[in-house]
Amino acid sequence: MQTNFDAPTGNAPIALDFTGMGKGEAWVNGQSIGRYWPAYIASNGGCTDTCNYRGAYSSNKCLKNCGKPSQQLYHVPRSWLQPSGNILVLFEEIGGDPKQLAFASKQMGNLCSHVSETHPLPVNMWSLDSKTRRASNSTLSLSCPSNQVISSIKFASYGTPLGTCGRCSSAKARSIIHKACIGSTSYSIGVSTSTFGDPCKGVKKSLAVEVSCA
Numbered sequence: 001m002q003t004n005f006d007a008p009t010g011n012a013p014i015a016l017d018f019t020g021m022g023k024g025e026a027w028v029n030g031q032s033i034g035r036y037w038p039a040y041i042a043s044n045g046g047c048t049d050t051c052n053y054r055g056a057y058s059s060n061k062c063l064k065n066c067g068k069p070s071q072q073l074y075h076v077p078r079s080w081l082q083p084s085g086n087i088l089v090l091f092e093e094i095g096g097d098p099k100q101l102a103f104a105s106k107q108m109g110n111l112c113s114h115v116s117e118t119h120p121l122p123v124n125m126w127s128l129d130s131k132t133r134r135a136s137n138s139t140l141s142l143s144c145p146s147n148q149v150i151s152s153i154k155f156a157s158y159g160t161p162l163g164t165c166g167r168c169s170s171a172k173a174r175s176i177i178h179k180a181c182i183g184s185t186s187y188s189i190g191v192s193t194s195t196f197g198d199p200c201k202g203v204k205k206s207l208a209v210e211v212s213c214a
Contacts, residue, residue, distance in 0.1 A: 001090045001098055007081040012105035013214070014081075015073040016088075020100030024092040031080050038069040039094060051180055051189075064183055076103070109213045110154065114161070115140040115191050116206040137194075143186035144213035150181045151214040158196040161208035168200035177209055 008014055016026070022039040025032060047066035090098060119138040128136075144150055156177040159168040173196050181187045189195065191207045199205070 001092065003088050003098075005086050005088055005103065006084040007078070007086060008103050008105045010105055011078070012107045014076045014078060015104050015106050016076050017073055017100075017102045017104055019072060019102070021090075021096035021098065022092060022094035024090060024094075024096075026074070026091075027087075027089040028076055029080050029082070029087055033074050033076055036071070036074060038072050039096075040070045042066055042068055042070060062180060073104075073106075106148070106214050108151075109144075109148070110210060111142050111144065111150075111213060112208075112210045113140050113142055114206060114208040117191055117204055119191070137190040137192040139188050140191055140207050140209060141186070141188040142181065142209065142211055146185065148213040149183050149185050150187065150211045152212045153178045153181065153209070154212060155208065155210040158191075158207045159199045159205050160203065161206060168203065168205075170196040170199045172196055173207070177211075181211060 016028075016033065018026075018036045018038045020038075021036060023035075023037045025035045027033070042065055044067040046060055046063040048063075051062040088101075092098075115138050117138055121133060121136055122139060126133075142150065153174060156174040158170040158173040161169065176196060177189070180189055189207075191205075193205070196207070
């Protein structure tokens with residue numbers, strides 16, 4: 001299949017949404033953007049609303065995007081495009097509906113959050129009994145716009161991220177946040193030593209995170 005299209009306006013990165021297609025390869029102005037396979041759907045089992053990385057490693061911990069295509073959006077470099085008259089060629093192997101194909105510009109944005117161990121609990125937990133409240137940790141929450149997901153972790157530090165005297169930082173913070181958040185529209189994680197370890201005993205610690213949405 002071959003069709004012509006005009007480049008989306010603006011300077012934001014462009015993605016080609018292969019919703020409705022099966023499996024194959026695509027070319028834009030003679031340049032291959034790679035193979036697509038949105039018909040390959042992740043298993044429906046294993047995903048949960050809660051996530052805990054503590055304990056022994058398991059590839060089944062904290063699964064996300066169950067029942068969704070393995071990939072749906074494919075980047076198209078703007079340097080490949082002309083203002084108009086661009087050519088899209090599809091080699092579809094198992095059948096699909098090309099009418100659902102769409103170009104979209106993806107505006108990047110950053111989110112920041114900084115929460116201390118002593119930060120008050122969320123309002124919806126205030127009605128819990130005192131024992132449960134004492135056992136609960138502060139929570140850092142991140143949420144991208146509904147049409148975007150967390151695409152990268154720009155900064156993550158658990159300890160004293162303001163750089164005060166005796167500065168400390170958990171060596172595991174960035175990797176834990178990366179595994180928990182990448183690919184999610186929103187995520188919440190407890191701010192405690194049980195999650196990140198204790199890089200400086202006897203000091204009130206905070207979690208600071210900056211992520212990109214795309």
